[in-house]
Amino acid sequence: MTKLEPPLAMLMELTHRCPLKCPYCSNPLALDRARDELDTATWKRVISEAASLGVLQVHFSGGEPMVRNDLPDLVRHARAEGLYTNLITSAVLLNASRMAVLAEAGLDHVQISFQGAEQKIADHVAGFRDAHAKKLAAVRRVREAGLALTLNAVMHRQNLRQLTEMIGLAVEVGAQRIEIAHVQYYGWALKNRAALIPTRAQLAEATAIVEAARTRLAGKLTIDYVVPDYYASRPKACMGGWARRFFNITPSGKMLPCHAAESLTHLIFERVTERGVADIWASSPAFEAYRGTAWMAPPCQGCARAEIDWGGCRCQALALAGDAAATDPACGLSPHHEAMVALAEAESAAGIEEFAYRMIS
């Protein structure tokens, strides 16, 4: 067993409230309510504990983190603790005065999601009228405030044809970085998979567009690319390995090794209101469950890639192979891989377009 290293990053889901209804939202299907959210003092304590543990970057996320009025206080506190601060936002609430307050609080970086390159598809996917126009205004405010800007382009079958325009938009608004992320199929996205999953040909075309853009825009725009691994031959190193680099705090204070981990209902996730962040990181049974390689069964156990992909994603293993400790079916060595590919091919060709929009039930 190698020595446990400190985590690099913490994702703080300040709230699950959000004006948008994106059908691929990474929040769980069972959303936390406003009355269950952690208060400001608790979030500040969590930030300080994370900094002491060795966390270097904090991501303020949600839901829409800007619905919390204490966001500038939390950003200021994180900066005082030496942390690199990142706001992950839909930007529909990012008006001029709130931008000024956040910049003054010391915010380093803003990540704004785009649902398409033009209003019609973007507003349709977001389930929110004028979302696209508000985002365009907000990206300019971020640039004028001198903050680093990333565009999050969330791609799927219904907007992939706009990928070239999305990259063009990032250049036009002066973003340093674009994250082109194909939808990952957990939570709401799993529920909406048939309406979202691309065909294999669409994926190949998108990958070629990204590779050409990376060459053309080297040194000008950083392009991070996340592929949907249903068509992959090897799984992604989900979260860089379970409980290895990263953790997430839910609005009500559960500490998770990944934002989708609550789908693993056999694990008990402890709360930061009951136990310290460092203790949970080091010894919570849920964090230790799939940490490292000892938990692995063949073909992962003994595989030369065991410490490269860490067995892939536990949530996907449970969802598609029925066992959270199985090899991620995205791996060609998984006995469930062919069924996964067949599912993707069938659903992507079935012509289902209608979304089940995200909402608090």
Next chain:
Amino acid sequence: MTLTDASVPALARHVRLRFDAARNCHVLLAPERVIMPDAIAVAILECCDGAATIGAIADALATRYAAPRDAVLTDCLDMLNDLAGKGMVTA
């Protein structure tokens, strides 16, 4: 963009260099990136104040560490060009 000894490098506005007590090393922080520069890289980066040229930085470091100036300049150019390609250093 390729940097030369006449370029005046600085960390990009959104990039921060600081010491991390938990890991006992310096860290370079940027959007979704953490880099742990070695001691030579830290010495170079601490000279990137937006006023000194790379040539002047190489002069200063060659003197401070009693090292051959050509080798120091090569180290500076290699590292700063790499970071400029990642958008972390501007000139």
